[in-house]
Amino acid sequence: MSELHPVVKRKEGLFFPSGNFFLDPQRAVSHAIVTHAHADHAVAGSANVYCSKLTAQLMQLRFGERAAGKFHVLGEEENFSVNGISCRFYSAGHIGGSMMVMMKWKNKNVLFTGDWNHSSCGHLTPCRFPQTDILITEATFATPGMNHPETAEEIKKISESGVKVVAGAYRTGKAQRLSYLMSKYAAQIPVFVHRDIVPVHRLYENNGFNTGNWQPYSKQQFQKEKIALYIVPPQTLPSYYGSRDVATTFVTGWKHRHKQCTFVTNISDHADWNGLLQMVSETKPSVIYTMHGSGKHFQTHYFASGIDVFEIQ
Numbered sequence: 001m002s003e004l005h006p007v008v009k010r011k012e013g014l015f016f017p018s019g020n021f022f023l024d025p026q027r028a029v030s031h032a033i034v035t036h037a038h039a040d041h042a043v044a045g046s047a048n049v050y051c052s053k054l055t056a057q058l059m060q061l062r063f064g065e066r067a068a069g070k071f072h073v074l075g076e077e078e079n080f081s082v083n084g085i086s087c088r089f090y091s092a093g094h095i096g097g098s099m100m101v102m103m104k105w106k107n108k109n110v111l112f113t114g115d116w117n118h119s120s121c122g123h124l125t126p127c128r129f130p131q132t133d134i135l136i137t138e139a140t141f142a143t144p145g146m147n148h149p150e151t152a153e154e155i156k157k158i159s160e161s162g163v164k165v166v167a168g169a170y171r172t173g174k175a176q177r178l179s180y181l182m183s184k185y186a187a188q189i190p191v192f193v194h195r196d197i198v199p200v201h202r203l204y205e206n207n208g209f210n211t212g213n214w215q216p217y218s219k220q221q222f223q224k225e226k227i228a229l230y231i232v233p234p235q236t237l238p239s240y241y242g243s244r245d246v247a248t249t250f251v252t253g254w255k256h257r258h259k260q261c262t263f264v265t266n267i268s269d270h271a272d273w274n275g276l277l278q279m280v281s282e283t284k285p286s287v288i289y290t291m292h293g294s295g296k297h298f299q300t301h302y303f304a305s306g307i308d309v310f311e312i313q
């Protein structure tokens with residue numbers, strides 16, 4: 001198995017046999033390359049974790065001392081070795097500190113993207129697409145026609161609502177993107193951030209990422225404002241459903257999360273269909289593996305072009 005494919009699926013997650021390490025494992029392992037700090041990519045307790053500085057800090061924020069036995073902190077486009085395999089990180093533009101990793105396998109380049117986004121909105125290091133022989137990519141929105149709306153138009157829904165808005169946003173990544181976008185497109189509107197999200201904003205800022213103008217939430221201050229935005233974690237949003245004082249929205253590309261909200265704000269941290277095609281044209285792989293989503297449209301799309309597409313279930 002390990003000779004046919006550079007990666008295999010194991011119960012711990014995606015395994016790179018020739019280097020005896022895992023990519024974004026879901027259980028603690030001896031050697032893990034972690035692309036970014038989202039919970040479905042970063043777990044606590046691995047003995048050796050190779051990641052960016054901000055990913056290490058975000059994991060320490062969530063898991064404390066049990067985050068990792070040892071962090072090996074690497075910079076963008078810095079060469080490093082894991083059990084003899086040459087590796088290099090490239091910015092993934094998904095959330096702060098997110099990286100793709102290029103690895104060597106049988107004299108071929110293998111690029112594992114983790115989650116990535118071709119639109120960094122200006123607050124993250126833009127996504128970099130190095131050329132590769134083999135591409136392992138997420139396929140979250142790999143459906144023809146599934147393209148994200150203009151971000152500026154989505155922000156207008158908040159800024160032109162004429163009321164106070166409570167917005168649900170994932171604590172790591174989306175909340176910081178949202179406060180940055182408000183400063184970019186609707187700087188006149190005060191932005192308040194929930195206390196559980198504030199430490200992530202601070203880490204972003206300490207690492208040089210622009211999170212826009214915002215302040216920690218104060219009920220008194222928020223009530224004084226006629227129009228304002230309050231960014232809360234997803235689990236806090238339902239307590240505002242049906243409120244007469246505020247409108248609610250969930251800021252995400254996931255349609256099912258918009259139910260019960262006053263209006264939809266469709267801003268995603270994942271590449272859309274056009275982004276995926278652009279990435280393939282720039283990385284020029286001869287083989288593609290897809291994860292997180294269906295690769296069947298990819299298989300159809302690239303069938304005649306000679307690119308083999310495999311789905312990793």
Ligand SMILES: [Zn+2]
Nearest residue numbers: 036038094115
């Ligand atoms: Zn993610």
